[in-house]
Amino acid sequence: MDDAVPxxxxxxxxxxxxxxxxxxxxxxxxxxxxHTFGSKGYKNGSLxxxxxxxxxxxxxxxxxxxxxxxxxxEVLEYRDKEDVRDLEGQxxxxxxxxxxxxxxTARMNVDRRGIVQGYTVxxxxxxxxxxxxxxWVTNRFTILRGEITAAIVxxxxxxxxxxxxxxxxxxxxxxxDGLQVQWLLDDGVDLPAATQFAIEAILTAALLGTGRPHPxx
Amino acid sequence: MDDAVPxxxxxxxxxxxxxxxxxxxxxxxxxxxxHTFGSKGYKNGSLxxxxxxxxxxxxxxxxxxxxxxxxxxEVLEYRDKEDVRDLEGQxxxxxxxxxxxxxxTARMNVDRRGIVQGYTVxxxxxxxxxxxxxxWVTNRFTILRGEITAAIVxxxxxxxxxxxxxxxxxxxxxxxDGLQVQWLLDDGVDLPAATQFAIEAILTAALLGTGRPHPxx
DNA sequence: CGGTAGTTACTGACAAGTCAGTAAGTCGCT
DNA sequence: AGCGACTTACTGACTTGTCAGTAACTACCG
Numbered sequence: 001m002d003d004a005v006p007x008x009x010x011x012x013x014x015x016x017x018x019x020x021x022x023x024x025x026x027x028x029x030x031x032x033x034x035h036t037f038g039s040k041g042y043k044n045g046s047l048x049x050x051x052x053x054x055x056x057x058x059x060x061x062x063x064x065x066x067x068x069x070x071x072x073x074e075v076l077e078y079r080d081k082e083d084v085r086d087l088e089g090q091x092x093x094x095x096x097x098x099x100x101x102x103x104x105t106a107r108m109n110v111d112r113r114g115i116v117q118g119y120t121v122x123x124x125x126x127x128x129x130x131x132x133x134x135x136w137v138t139n140r141f142t143i144l145r146g147e148i149t150a151a152i153v154x155x156x157x158x159x160x161x162x163x164x165x166x167x168x169x170x171x172x173x174x175x176x177d178g179l180q181v182q183w184l185l186d187d188g189v190d191l192p193a194a195t196q197f198a199i200e201a202i203l204t205a206a207l208l209g210t211g212r213p214h215p216x217x
Numbered sequence: 218m219d220d221a222v223p224x225x226x227x228x229x230x231x232x233x234x235x236x237x238x239x240x241x242x243x244x245x246x247x248x249x250x251x252h253t254f255g256s257k258g259y260k261n262g263s264l265x266x267x268x269x270x271x272x273x274x275x276x277x278x279x280x281x282x283x284x285x286x287x288x289x290x291e292v293l294e295y296r297d298k299e300d301v302r303d304l305e306g307q308x309x310x311x312x313x314x315x316x317x318x319x320x321x322t323a324r325m326n327v328d329r330r331g332i333v334q335g336y337t338v339x340x341x342x343x344x345x346x347x348x349x350x351x352x353w354v355t356n357r358f359t360i361l362r363g364e365i366t367a368a369i370v371x372x373x374x375x376x377x378x379x380x381x382x383x384x385x386x387x388x389x390x391x392x393x394d395g396l397q398v399q400w401l402l403d404d405g406v407d408l409p410a411a412t413q414f415a416i417e418a419i420l421t422a423a424l425l426g427t428g429r430p431h432p433x434x
Numbered sequence: 435c436g437g438t439a440g441t442t443a444c445t446g447a448c449a450a451g452t453c454a455g456t457a458a459g460t461c462g463c464t
Numbered sequence: 465a466g467c468g469a470c471t472t473a474c475t476g477a478c479t480t481g482t483c484a485g486t487a488a489c490t491a492c493c494g
Contacts, residue, residue, distance in 0.1 A: 022468080040345055043261045046453065058454080060470055068454065117344055124341010127334055127401040128257055138402040145399075163407075164414070170406050171415035174395025175388050182362075182387055184344040185355040189387050190380075197381070198388035198419055205418030239442080263479070275480080277444050285480065 026064055028054045030078045033061075033071055038118020041125055042072055042133065069132045076136045098151040099172075099199055106176060106195035116180050123177065145169045156207050168206035172199055243281055245271045247295045250278075250288055255335020258342055259289055259350065286349045293353045315368040316389075316416055323393060323412035333397050340394065362386045373424050385423035389416055 032053035036045040047058035047068055065071040093101040109116050126137040148169035153160050160168075175198040183191040249270035253262040264275035264285055282288040310318040326333050343354040365386035370377050377385075392415040400408040 025469085041258075041260065041342060043258070044345070047455090048453085056469090057471065059456085059472085062455065063468090063470065066455095120344050121341055123398060124338055125258060127337055127398065128261070134402070141399050141402060163410075167407065167411040167414040168418075170396055170399055170411045171392050171418070174397075174399060174411070175392040175415065176395065177398065178391025178393065178395035179387055181340060181344065181394065182358050182391060185351070185358060190384065193380075194384040194387045194391070197384045197422065198392065198415075201385075201388070201418045201422030202415055205414065205421065242443085264481090265479085273443090274445060276446080276482085279481065280442090280444065 022064075025054070027078070029061055029064060029071075030075050033075045034079060034118060035114065037072065037075060038114055038121060041121045042131075043125065047071075072132055073136070076133060094147075095151055095154045098148065099155075099203060102172070102176065103192070103196045103199060106179075107192040109180065110183075110191055113184070117184055120177070120181055120184060141173065144173055148172055152203070152206050155203070160206055164206055168202050171202050175199070175202070242271070244295070246278055246281060246288075247292050250292045251296060251335060252331065254289065254292060255331055255338060258338045259348075260342065264288075289349055290353075293350060311364075312368055312371045315365065316372075316420060319389070319393065320409070320413045320416060323396075324409040326397065327400075327408055330401070334401055337394070337398055337401060358390065361390055365389055369420070369423050372420070377423055381423055385419050388419050392416070392419070 029050065033045075033050045035053070036050045039045070040049070047061050050071075051058045051061045061071065065074060122133055123137055125131055126133045128134075145166065146169075149162075149165045152165040152168055153162070156165070176195055179189065179191055179194050179198070183189045246267065250262075250267045252270070253267050256262075257266070264278050267288075268275045268278045278288065279285075282291060339350055340354055342348055343350045345351075362383065363386075366379075366382045369382040369385055370379070373382070393412055396406065396408055396411050396415070400406045
């Protein structure tokens with residue numbers, strides 16, 4: 001009946017869009033969610049805001065992902081896949097190349113403020129109790145530490161004790177993350193320079209006594 | 218003359234001062250708020266939870282602090298004052314002593330997980346837009362960087378270029394914060410050892426060429 | 435020293451808003 | 465025709481903040 005008449009003559013903003021490939025639609029939502037969770041955090045970012053960016057309602061988002069938490073998990077997985085795709089073709093860097101890659105990443109990050117902010121906010125949030133991203137973040141750190149530790153040992157030709165390599169690996173990850181926070185809050189911080197300086201310093205210290213003093217550049 | 222008449226109908230109100238126990242009560246609330254904001258974050262921590270811990274209602278908390286944001290600001294100031302009080306009597310460390318103090322702090326922090334978590338969560342949150350703690354965190358970083366930069370220059374006997382000292386200072390703060398995050402998520406990370414290792418490494422690199430190679434211990 | 439005016443420190447009820455999640459219906463592609 | 469991709473409409477839980485009322489305390493007056 002006529003009582004169902006909606007705000008008549010509404011050429012509905014999100015009116016009938018041609019049915020897109022669902023996969024691409026989901027990817028759109030994931031990118032929007034990554035942006036929202038990145039700038040506002042997971043808890044503070046709302047499904048409505050995510051939905052707005054792709055022109056649907058929050059219920060539409062839930063149709064695709066079931067729950068907010070499931071959406072976060074998929075965002076995380078999506079970003080992992082993207083990272084891997086970026087590296088495709090290139091061989092995974094190891095040894096000394098890994099450290100050059102890390103410094104290059106810091107340089108690139110200056111032009112990817114949004115992504116850096118997202119990573120920072122989510123990582124900070126994740127240390128709270130029962131945070132849905134906690135396992136993901138923890139796991140990511142564990143893998144990264146493993147790779148960097150191995151690279152240090154390799155560069156040191158096996159002369160670097162395991163515990164020293166592990167300390168140095170944690171420190172390298174820590175300094176990268178910590179510098180990002182300072183840079184996000186204050187543009188005066190020279191992210192690439194400080195990152196390179198610190199990585200070289202830590203690497204040099206780890207290799208001390210192995211006869212390979214000045215590893216980078 | 219009629220000028221003796223006090224500001225029209227403005228009699229000196231009497232009991233203007235807060236009650237004796239009020240200061241302590243407010244401090245109780247501040248400690249509770251620090252705990253809640255620390256474990257859940259500012260956005261996610263509620264006034265009701267804070268109020269519960271001191272046995273009043275959320276309206277009672279608002280009676281004392283006016284708004285949630287004002288409460289956060291006072292929590293931050295309260296913690297600053299506490300930190301200062303802890304250092305009272307001791308002279309503020311400078312030069313090489315500052316770095317020894319930083320390493321000592323990392324060692325102490327292992328037994329103050331709650332405080333470390335609070336600092337981490339709040340710092341992470343603060344990079345989001347319009348966060349009420351943003352200025353406080355930014356300012357804190359600026360001051361810390363200034364102090365550490367000065368200490369590096371001092372230890373280097375003036376031979377360390379300003380930009381190198383600044384890079385090193387940012388890196389030292391960054392590595393301390395970044396290692397705390399990893400430690401919170403994974404007890405396997407040796408916070409004191411990695412912190413000391415990294416600070417020594419960065420300091421050594423900053424002093425390279427000044428003839429003061431092995432600064433700590 | 436006792437009373438009392440004025441204030442402080444709350445409580446409980448409520449307003450107004452936001453949030454995730456659900457149910458049921460509609461549109462249109464395949 | 466049927467199903468996937470939505471929308472509208474709604475619920476219930478939680479939020480911060482306001483307000484009126486109350487008990488307790490304190491300062492001063494007589």
